[in-house]
Amino acid sequence: MKNTLRQYHRFIALMFGLPLCFTALTGISLAIADQWLHQEAWVAFLITVHTFQLFKLDAILPVVNGLGLMGLVATGLSMTGLVTKRHRAKRTGER
Numbered sequence: 001m002k003n004t005l006r007q008y009h010r011f012i013a014l015m016f017g018l019p020l021c022f023t024a025l026t027g028i029s030l031a032i033a034d035q036w037l038h039q040e041a042w043v044a045f046l047i048t049v050h051t052f053q054l055f056k057l058d059a060i061l062p063v064v065n066g067l068g069l070m071g072l073v074a075t076g077l078s079m080t081g082l083v084t085k086r087h088r089a090k091r092t093g094e095r
Contacts, residue, residue: 005075005079006079008075009072009075009076012068016068016071019068020068023050026046026050030046030047030050
């Protein structure tokens with residue numbers, strides 16, 4: 001079961017890793033340009049890049065990013081064993 005989840009996780013990471021990293025890097029750059037450097041021209045450009053308006057993908061790519069991230073979280077958590085039920089052995093004298 002874990003091998004199957006690893007294969008799904010690897011596939012999702014390969015497909016959605018680049019758009020997610022791109023979104024994270026432009027978001028960090030946007031925050032730095034706005035809060036630290038106070039560069040309004042850079043902020044305006046970075047917001048169009050961050051929201052994918054520059055590439056005319058602003059309607060679909062945020063949904064794809066969200067679905068990819070949810071898939072990575074779901075397969076990652078499943079592989080850790082945190083979400084699986086563990087059966088406790090009954091001690092003598094317990095019901």
